[in-house]
Amino acid sequence: MQRYLFFIKYALRGLRRGGQRVLIAMLAVGFGVMSLITMGTIAQAMQNAMETSPELVVGGDLRIAKSEMVSNEEISNLLAPLQAEGLITSYSPVSEFYEFMMRTADSSRIRYISRLFGVDPSAYPIVGDVTIKEPANSTLADLTSELGTTVITRDIADEYGLEMGDTMRLTSHDGEMSLAMPLTITGIVNDNPSHMGRRIYYSLETTEALFSETAIYDYVVIQTDQQEAAATAISEAGWFVQRADLQVLEQSPNDELFIFMVQGAGVLGLLVGGIGIANTMQVLLTQRKQEVGILKTLGYSQRDMIFIFVLEAGLLGVVGSILGALLSMVVANGIMQIFSNSSSLLMQWNPDPLLMGGGILIGIVTTVIFAMYAIVSVSSARPTVIFRRESKQGRSWRGIFTALGFYVLLAIPFSVVTSLFLGSVEKGIGILLFALAGLVVLGVGLGILTWVILRIMPTFNFNLLRMARNNMRKRAFSMIFAMIALFVGVFTLGFAMTIIQISLGQYAERNPEIEGYNLQVLTDTDTVPEIVSALETEGVEAVNARYSTSAGKITFDAVDNYWDNGALQIRSIPWDIDILEGPELGSDIGVYVYGPDEIELEGEMSYTALDGTVYTLPILGRYASSGETVLNNVYQPVISWETYESLGSPALNHVEVYAIADNAQVQAIASTIGQAFPDVMTTNSIDLMEELNGMFLNIFYFALSMSGLALLAGVMLIANVVSLAMMERRYEIGVMKAVGYTQSNVLLTIVLEYGLVGFVASIVAILGIQAMITFITLTQSAAEGMLFIEPITAIVILIIGLALTQATALTAAWAPAKIRPLAILNERAS
Numbered sequence: 001m002q003r004y005l006f007f008i009k010y011a012l013r014g015l016r017r018g019g020q021r022v023l024i025a026m027l028a029v030g031f032g033v034m035s036l037i038t039m040g041t042i043a044q045a046m047q048n049a050m051e052t053s054p055e056l057v058v059g060g061d062l063r064i065a066k067s068e069m070v071s072n073e074e075i076s077n078l079l080a081p082l083q084a085e086g087l088i089t090s091y092s093p094v095s096e097f098y099e100f101m102m103r104t105a106d107s108s109r110i111r112y113i114s115r116l117f118g119v120d121p122s123a124y125p126i127v128g129d130v131t132i133k134e135p136a137n138s139t140l141a142d143l144t145s146e147l148g149t150t151v152i153t154r155d156i157a158d159e160y161g162l163e164m165g166d167t168m169r170l171t172s173h174d175g176e177m178s179l180a181m182p183l184t185i186t187g188i189v190n191d192n193p194s195h196m197g198r199r200i201y202y203s204l205e206t207t208e209a210l211f212s213e214t215a216i217y218d219y220v221v222i223q224t225d226q227q228e229a230a231a232t233a234i235s236e237a238g239w240f241v242q243r244a245d246l247q248v249l250e251q252s253p254n255d256e257l258f259i260f261m262v263q264g265a266g267v268l269g270l271l272v273g274g275i276g277i278a279n280t281m282q283v284l285l286t287q288r289k290q291e292v293g294i295l296k297t298l299g300y301s302q303r304d305m306i307f308i309f310v311l312e313a314g315l316l317g318v319v320g321s322i323l324g325a326l327l328s329m330v331v332a333n334g335i336m337q338i339f340s341n342s343s344s345l346l347m348q349w350n351p352d353p354l355l356m357g358g359g360i361l362i363g364i365v366t367t368v369i370f371a372m373y374a375i376v377s378v379s380s381a382r383p384t385v386i387f388r389r390e391s392k393q394g395r396s397w398r399g400i401f402t403a404l405g406f407y408v409l410l411a412i413p414f415s416v417v418t419s420l421f422l423g424s425v426e427k428g429i430g431i432l433l434f435a436l437a438g439l440v441v442l443g444v445g446l447g448i449l450t451w452v453i454l455r456i457m458p459t460f461n462f463n464l465l466r467m468a469r470n471n472m473r474k475r476a477f478s479m480i481f482a483m484i485a486l487f488v489g490v491f492t493l494g495f496a497m498t499i500i501q502i503s504l505g506q507y508a509e510r511n512p513e514i515e516g517y518n519l520q521v522l523t524d525t526d527t528v529p530e531i532v533s534a535l536e537t538e539g540v541e542a543v544n545a546r547y548s549t550s551a552g553k554i555t556f557d558a559v560d561n562y563w564d565n566g567a568l569q570i571r572s573i574p575w576d577i578d579i580l581e582g583p584e585l586g587s588d589i590g591v592y593v594y595g596p597d598e599i600e601l602e603g604e605m606s607y608t609a610l611d612g613t614v615y616t617l618p619i620l621g622r623y624a625s626s627g628e629t630v631l632n633n634v635y636q637p638v639i640s641w642e643t644y645e646s647l648g649s650p651a652l653n654h655v656e657v658y659a660i661a662d663n664a665q666v667q668a669i670a671s672t673i674g675q676a677f678p679d680v681m682t683t684n685s686i687d688l689m690e691e692l693n694g695m696f697l698n699i700f701y702f703a704l705s706m707s708g709l710a711l712l713a714g715v716m717l718i719a720n721v722v723s724l725a726m727m728e729r730r731y732e733i734g735v736m737k738a739v740g741y742t743q744s745n746v747l748l749t750i751v752l753e754y755g756l757v758g759f760v761a762s763i764v765a766i767l768g769i770q771a772m773i774t775f776i777t778l779t780q781s782a783a784e785g786m787l788f789i790e791p792i793t794a795i796v797i798l799i800i801g802l803a804l805t806q807a808t809a810l811t812a813a814w815a816p817a818k819i820r821p822l823a824i825l826n827e828r829a830s
Helices: 002-018 020-050 054-058 072-085 140-144 154-160 204-211 227-236 253-286 289-297 302-341 353-379 383-387 397-422 425-456 463-475 477-510 525-537 641-646 666-676 685-728 730-738 743-779 791-814 821-829
Strands: 062-065 090-104 111-119 131-134 149-153 167-172 178-191 199-203 215-217 219-223 240-243 519-523 542-549 553-556 569-571 577-581 591-594 604-608 614-625 638-640 652-660 681-684
Touching (some): 002 020, 020 253, 020 302, 020 685, 062 227, 072 090, 072 215, 072 219, 072 227, 090 215, 090 681, 111 154, 140 149, 140 178, 140 199, 149 154, 154 178, 178 204, 199 204, 204 215, 227 240, 253 302, 253 397, 253 425, 289 302, 289 353, 302 353, 425 463, 425 477, 425 743, 477 685, 477 743, 477 791, 519 525, 519 666, 525 652, 525 666, 569 641, 666 681, 685 743, 730 743, 730 821
Parallel strands (some): 111 199, 149 178, 569 638, 591 614
Antiparallel strands (some): 062 219, 062 240, 090 167, 131 178, 149 199, 167 178, 519 652, 519 681, 542 569, 553 604, 577 614, 591 638
16 A cells, blocks of 8 residues: 555656646647537537427428418318317417518617517427526516517527517518517527527417418418328318428438537547647656666566556646646637527537546546557666666667557557547547548658758758758657648638638629618608608718519419519619610500519519409510619519509508618618617618628638637647757757857747748648639539639738747747756756
8 A cells, every 4th residue: 555655646746846848748638628528519519409300390290381371260260170179289370481680679770580480389389399598487478478579599689689678670681571560579599499590489469460461370380199180181171281200300411420520620639639648748758767767776667667657647637637628618618609600500508517527537548548658668668778878869660660559559449439439439430540541641741841841941051040950850750740730720720711701702792892772771651751851861862762562462474483472663763773675664554574584575464462453464574673782682573653553553561762872871871760760670781791791700700710729739739849849959959059059049940940840831731722622613513713712811821820830839949948058068967
């Protein structure tokens, strides 16, 4: 027992005396564990958000619908008797609308909502649950029972700063459907059965009041224990039926691959941390050979040495793993938030004690595995060899193959660790083989390029540059892993920068400048004069309006699948369209169709009004939108006011008032109009472009956060290698300073050496990005002519790689370069 207590005390003392070297090893362990737990947490959250079932896809046991929208009365007439018979258990009509705009009472700026759901809150959802974040212990039925109340998903509340008690107004994305009744937010949804965000929920009564219609329901979800019998009865009544028990679901290969890649990134981070541990422990234990010789002389065996050093590595792994686990809580939450902003998934960060504990245990085991080669090689040294300072210069081929063979053996327990984390032996071995293959290919490529550059690089008679080149020739092998990690980080960041730049460029090409009509106000016919007057008071250049009829039904001769939103556009003058074919607008009674629509001009259009009256109009010509911007796309049939009157002046749905304002003032003018008229919706090109650009930026931030982990790995390995190299080169530094070189000269040499490392890694990363772009272009015809890397982007990537590497090297070398030469030389002499 005393013997083992001594070993424990000795191991603790060894860690205390290790100083900076132990800190470097702890950081390596911490990084690996942080990467593993962070990526595992994100993959787990993604898996939970993507999990589905036939019932979740259908929305219940059955989903029924007709070819047109139906009323709640029609639904009740069908399903109430079936429910009374016990054929079905419960049901909920669902009114689902896509792509709506929203504004709050105290903000004139519009926001974008993906889905609106009108449901029966007492029965919906049939499968799963809508959980409420605020107020606590509330249900969907509690919060939406009153007319005009609604709940929103938490991503909308977080992004737009909405709270309970706020009021909002809604209108469809194209402005065709403006909802007059305001909604009051009574709750925040934490999660829903589909785990999708950007959604708003309200009751059936609110649905009918919002849209001023009763036939407003798209489908009905049903719960039943007798799917076949219920489906048969409903089908016989003329309804389409979708059954959950007939659904065959498979997780998308893309989803599985993405989750596997996220998990794999965590394993690769652990591998990078392991490499850092191996490097650090090799130097840490090599410098303690004298202790090994003394202990062996006193009678301790190699087994005792292995026990002591394994104990040290284990203790180091415990501290580093706990540190990494704590850091992962912050990093995982941040990355998950960024990912949620760039997608519509309602991902949640929940600390998993099993994952955290498993990550810490894996970190400890990984530390011991990667330290084992250094432990065995140092503990096997004979005392006589140590005391005589007998050491072989350089690496023998036998020693290299021995080391490789040892690491191959150590790959077996590491594969077990990764298999447990990934939940699959195939995936565990696969990710390890992939990592090894990648390391070999990248290592060989980077090594060859470094060798070529070191052979052809001129020194311009600059002694420090010559010294840096010669040092790199001797130490190029030790820098390979650092260059690989730096390459991965720079490649990921650079590829993300390139894709985002291309996306923004494509968007800019479609909207080269914000010009023309850049301000839109959605209102009713009675308010138009006041809106126009207010806009003119603000000094806008031009004001025009679009009028739309209420939804009817539109059909064309010989056109079976015409996309019909049931509205006609009315113009007094063609201010936003160009007549391509046909007479001047207003000269004849008839209709003009959108140019790209394949509709014969000799035919006729039938318009069925809401009261059932059918009107027939000749097709006079075609038109195209003129001065098109993101605000004023026109595609519905267009008629003149004279034609409108010939139809009996059907009710108008809404009016879109457009104006041309100074781009520098358009947001302020929109805000002024919005505050003056709380019931209208205002938007402008600047806000819309900022909203769309924000989507690109969120994706970029996610890519940046992921590449940041890879860059952190590169920085960590560079700092590790530089710190260890400075320890090994203490004598060299002492000699340099003794013969007249200053601290600045030493630091400049280090900066030049590692500047070359950053240069090689960044150049290969740029070539890798170009290769990836070429591959995508060759395999995806849609990307041809779109994907390319701009010279300025390549330069920025190169500068980032150089700056990051040199700053890290300079920071790591600053303190060691300050040591006085006398202290170093005396240390060598002793």
